Amino acid sequence: MLDNRTVDLRLDQLEDVRAKNAKEHFEKRYKMGALLGSGGFGSVFSGQRLSDGQHVAIKQISRDRIQQWAKLPGSANAVPMEIALLLCLGGGSGSGHRGIIRMLDWFEMPGQEYLIVFEKPQQCQDLFDFITERGALEEPIAQRFLKQVIEALQFCHSEGIVHRDIKDENILIDTRTGDIKIIDFGSGALLKDSIYTDFEGTRVYSPPEWILHQRYSARPLTVWSLGVLLFDMVCGDIPFERDADIVRATPSFTKRISKECQSLICWCLSYRPEDRPSLEQILQHPWMTESSEDMGYLQAKSNIKPSL
Incomplete structure (x- = not known):
């Protein structure tokens, strides 16, 4: 476990983000709305930015739930690793990747908690609910989603970050366009080539080497979770529920x-x-390179409109 481990990060263009959060209080900038969901990660609320009325999502995290910390350059105080990773991925600067949720703001609040403000697409649904409503997805739709997820993960890796909790609940679908965004970097970490011995992700998406030895490498862990995700999309449910099934590593196609x-x-x-x-x-796999996707078909089957 990496309880309360502090990591020093070298991040560019963070001075404005720190200064802004130091000077202005959350209540002057945002209005918090209804609870959207909660779990081990904390709670997520709907919200609104007061300056322009933009809808946002606000993640509330208690200090005692934070397992990893990071020091920002020029600052004596550590911040939750999730905030540091999101800053690395372009949070607050307007840059980043279209397949990764963008952090707009963050605040250290009185009462031992942090608030992270995210963009909130107007018409979105997480992939878990998307599959629950529609059942197993047709292969062209699954292919489209998987390609976008992989491209977003490639960007993460290029920025030195591993997500470590890729699953249907952490992928938002824009139901108008079929575009995806990866969310929830609460289990993320700095990417390294050496072995990891901590894991805060979802067990049924974890690989045999973690179940058996509590050790894994970042890239094979990511690819295993993508295999579980693809099975989930085309079969309508995950392939393994028990540790014994994960270790057997032999999916039964339903x-x-x-x-x-x-x-x-x-x-x-x-x-x-x-x-x-x-x-x-x-x-580069033959299934991924097939040109079987037809947007008219996608729209008819899943109420997804073609991207402009």
Whole structure:
């Protein structure tokens, strides 16, 4: 475990973010609305930015729930690792990646808690609810979503960050366009080539090496979770519920899906980490390169409109 570990980060363009949060109080900038959801990570509320009425999501985290801390340059005080990672990914600066939720603001509040303010797409639904409502997704839709997730993860890795909790609940779907955004970096960490011995992600998405040995490497862990995610999309549920099933690493396909799709899932769910593909190899897999997506079909099946 990395309880209360503090990591020094080198981040650019953070002075304005720190100064803004030091001078202005949350109540002068935002109005908090109804509770949207809660869990081990904290609670998320709807909200509104007072300056222009923009709808936002506000994540509330208690200090005693924070496992990892990071020191920002020029600051004596540490902040939750999640805030530091989001700053690395462009939070507050207007840059970033379209497939990653953008942090707009953050505040250290009296009463031992932090508030993180995120953009909130107008018409969005997490992938868990999307699948629950529609059932197993047609392969072209799953292909489109998976490609976007991988491209967003490639950006994370290029910025030295690993998410560590890729699952359907942490992927937002814009139901108008079919575009995705990865959310919740509360289990994230700095990307390294050495072994990790801590894990705060979701157990049923974790690989055999974590279940058996409480050790893993970042990239094979990510690819395993993508195999679970793809199975979830095309079959309507995750492949493994019990530790014994995860360790067996042999998914039983409950829906009729193409051999190419089965091949990619099984490759991602290889028992040995070294046998799993890289993110680049997933994108080059024959199932991923098929031009089977038809936007008219997508719109009819899932009420997703073509992107402009």
